[in-house]
Amino acid sequence: VCWGAKGGSGTTVVAAALGLCLPPPVMLVDLAGDMPAVLGLSEPAGPGVHEWLISTAPAQQLLELGVHVAAGVTLIPAGRHRTEEIGVERWDTLVTALTADDHHLIVDAGTGPPPAALHELADRSLLVIRACYLALRRAVTAGVCPSGVVLVDEPGRALRAVDIETAVGAPLVATVAIDPTVARAVDAGLLASRLPRSIQRDLRGAA
Numbered sequence: 001v002c003w004g005a006k007g008g009s010g011t012t013v014v015a016a017a018l019g020l021c022l023p024p025p026v027m028l029v030d031l032a033g034d035m036p037a038v039l040g041l042s043e044p045a046g047p048g049v050h051e052w053l054i055s056t057a058p059a060q061q062l063l064e065l066g067v068h069v070a071a072g073v074t075l076i077p078a079g080r081h082r083t084e085e086i087g088v089e090r091w092d093t094l095v096t097a098l099t100a101d102d103h104h105l106i107v108d109a110g111t112g113p114p115p116a117a118l119h120e121l122a123d124r125s126l127l128v129i130r131a132c133y134l135a136l137r138r139a140v141t142a143g144v145c146p147s148g149v150v151l152v153d154e155p156g157r158a159l160r161a162v163d164i165e166t167a168v169g170a171p172l173v174a175t176v177a178i179d180p181t182v183a184r185a186v187d188a189g190l191l192a193s194r195l196p197r198s199i200q201r202d203l204r205g206a207a
């Protein structure tokens, strides 16, 4: 599960790129709503994972929401109804269904700490953060300790990776350079079809 302390950190780009880097099959789950745009997909109409979460629909219906992203990569879109409190059993059903057949599951939990039950169930809870004091403040007060940090590395920042690791209490698992090729691929809707090499290389540690 990937989450950011502050909007605009690069969480969705990191989650999408991780999904595209991992050996398939991969399930991407969008809890925040930007994933189709970042992947260059048309905006899915109709229900998504949030509608499934608040319902009692069987796991099969969740799988039926899947949208093709690339070979071996499927996206479960967010839908409209943002969820509040979802019980651990429902998250457990989601994780079990979406990791069946050895699928890797990547969840974009958006800005703010992920739902507690999802955080507990995840093999890894990755905080995506820039070396920004304001973001770091929010990460520290989030009340959730990630298992790893993905630093989106902008030039000119004073905070160092070690400062972030120390403040957050989790190790750096990847440093992703700010690369205009990545930004352009996102803006052109080409991230899924032409994932830039730089981000593939930078995410190796996290993948």
Ligand SMILES: Nc1ncnc2c1ncn2[C@@H]1O[C@H](COP(=O)(O)OP(=O)(O)O)[C@@H](O)[C@H]1O
Binding pocket: 004, 006, 007, 008, 009, 010, 011, 012, 013, 014, 034, 110, 152, 176, 177, 178, 179, 180, 182, 183, 184, 186, 187, 199
């Ligand atoms: N590695 C990168 N290099 C260049 N631009 C990036 C990179 N990662 C993200 N961006 C850009 O930063 C902006 C915010 O990214 P996004 O993934 O939407 O952040 P978040 O999900 O944390 O709000 C987008 O315009 C995106 O294209």
Ligand SMILES: [Mg+2]
Binding pocket: 011, 012, 013, 032, 034, 110, 111
């Ligand atoms: Mg996002």
